[in-house]
Amino acid sequence: MMDVVFSRSACGSLKMAQHYGQGEYTGTVGVIYAAPQGGQGAAPAPQVQQAARQAAEQRARREWENARPLGGDPANVFSLEGGWSMGDIAESQFPQGRRRLLERLFAASFSGSPEEQEQIIRESLDELQANLQTVLERSARGEEMRIWYSDNPDDACGLCWLLAKLHGLETPGPVTLIKLPVWEYGEDETVMAYTGWGEISPGEWGRYLPLAQPARPVLLRACAARWQQLQRENAPLRVCLNGGLQSVPENFYDGFILRELDRLPEEFLEASLVGNVLGRCQLGIGDSWIALRIEAFCREGLLEVVQDGPGIRRRLRQCTADGNF
Template identity: 85%
Template sequence: MMDVVFSRSACGSLKMAQHYGQGEYTGAVSVIVAAREGEERTAPAPEVQAARQAAEQRARREWEEARPLGGEPANVFSLEGGWSMGDIAESQFPQGRRRLLERLFAASFGGSEAEREQIISESLNELQANLQTVLTRSANGEELRIWYSAGPDDACGLCWLLAKLNELAHHGPVQLIKLPVWEYGEGETMMAYTGWGEIGPGEWGRYLPLAQTAKPALLQACAGRWKELQRENAPLRVCLNGGLQSMPENFYDSFILRELERLPEEFLEASLVGNVLGRYQLGVGDGWLALRIEAFCRQGLLEVVQDGPGIRRRLRQHSDWASL
């Protein structure tokens, strides 16, 4: 059986989940003490020791309670492509993905142009190779299990992949597992997830009972919807009321503006991006938010006080930006 996810972080966790919990626990943990911006802090030894012991107990419990999935890492594939953003015209694959990644990396990544180009090329080569392998093996009758969520990239990736499978003359069985939007945690807590990348390797096994068979009617419906989205070829695609809809590039701007009201006149761009990602769980990455913040700078809503790599710039709000 093949397993497919739509992010690299989820792919790494899923590969670990195949044998996580087998044998005696031999793990090790480390503790990082965070401080606020501009604050220097050395945590007292008892505090560090208590945090380490709590982390070790939690890691051991996760190992002992894990349900290993089995299988081989070579059968796990990531088809990460940022499918909710940018050009998705069939004739523009993978060039449309390259243009999108170049824009996202230029806005949010602090490395050199050569480093960006290397990462982009490696990502696209991996995407194309994984797609070809999945389609070939499925055409030969092998079973495929797709893990997806309600996030826009996962929803678009699922629709895109099912459309690809629908084009095959024959394909093997397809199983779908959707990540619950929320579930209960330990005690009286509740957990809300935006994607499989947030799931630890010891947790994947408990979602196996959620698997459902993807019937031909679903593949045909997804193929038709994806063709419509390709014809519209909007800058963004989002999930609304359970369906994918095309949207303009400023769709997420209101969330950024809302967080600007909470920040002082001068602030770090990373603080704004982090606040939006953490508070609203939109399922969109820091790259797209950085692109929109750059648009705000061009429009005069924001100005750069101190330049820096990626999103490490210091910005200042226009004194009356709400009237612009």
Template identity: 45%
Template structure:
């Protein structure tokens, strides 16, 4: 079974899931991050206690997990961020490279450019392999969610399957639930498959569905329409993937900036927008929109980020 996901985190977690829970738990290095609201430094005792708690949680997850099985060679991750930028190309090329470079320009030392090149290269290599394998009759399973990049990835891949004339009998889909009730009486919401722990993948298999050919064709037709519109963004609105302007998320960003003092840390704004509103967008996109506000004169840069840090690790000031 070929597995298709639309993000690096989901790809890595799914590969781990194949053997997660197999054999005796061996333990390993677990890192923890602790922060205090007042900015004070956590004590060694607090760090040690947090690591102990994390290790115990990991051990229990391993012992309660059922390995998914399969081979890492069957997992293909496509991290094209198709909710953003030009999607007019029939095969990811120069325009997709430009969209990725623009999105990842927040990273230092040309890291974003290198990352964009690696993504494009692996995407086209993997597409060739998947096309050949499906032509030989292999089945595939597509994991997607309501997160804009994963939903765009899903429609894009259905568009490809329709072009490749893949039989509907070969195609299985698994959509991430919008919410789940846990044993402790809490509701858990995941925005994308990248938030799924290795020990959790196996229990989602029961959500797997087959799709009729008309569904594949319908998704392909919708993606073709989005390609023709070729808007700056694509978002999920009332369950429908639609074209949108770049400014659609700005109100959420401005709302958090308005709640700050005259000077503030840009990274704090980005963290709150992502955590509070669960929009399914990346830190890169929020940083890009804040950069546009700086260019428009709405904000002023008061300090620069360290050379080895993303550009948004700096202080900004509201402009009068």
């Protein structure tokens, strides 16, 4: 069986999940302490650090002991990460449309050299094309495929795109779908809400197996028709609204960014704004698109760069209503 996800982080976690929990626990943990407001102040007391390490160790051991290993071969886990909710998705523009999207996103958020950027883009596209070819060929031979998806925009679009590809095969193999729940109960009377499979730890994947549902040919046909419609519209963005995919304009997320901007002082680090949007709004998108829209705000005069820096490490200043600073 093949396992397919739509992000590299989910792919890495799923590969570990195949044998996570087998044998005696031998793991190690690390604890990261958040700096106080302003980044100043002493580190936590030694007894506080020790208690945090012990609690983390207990959680890790408990997860290992309670894990349900999936089994299988990591070579059968494939990531089809392509940023399918963003940019040009016209069939005739694959993979060029993905390249143009990555170049735009990297220009707004990447802190490495142009050579490093080009290498990452090239490797990402090569991996995407190779994985796609492999899963389609193996499905055409009748092999079963299990697809893990969520309401995350890239997952929802990736699922529709992939099912459309499978519909194009003469006789695709069986397809099983597992959708990440919108919410679920955690420990100590907490409620957990995830934005994608990349947030699921290796020991947790097995408990979602009972959620598996077969994807019947009628679903493949419906997704193929919907994806073709989205391709014709070819909007800058696609989002999942009320369970369905919709084309939306490039500024769709701007309201969330502006709301978090109102919480910040006149001068602020760009990374703070990006982090607040991702943390508070839980949009299921990455930092690159937020950085891209912040760059548009700078061009439009809503923000000014006070101190330049690599990626999203710039210091910015807000404009007043009359356009002054």
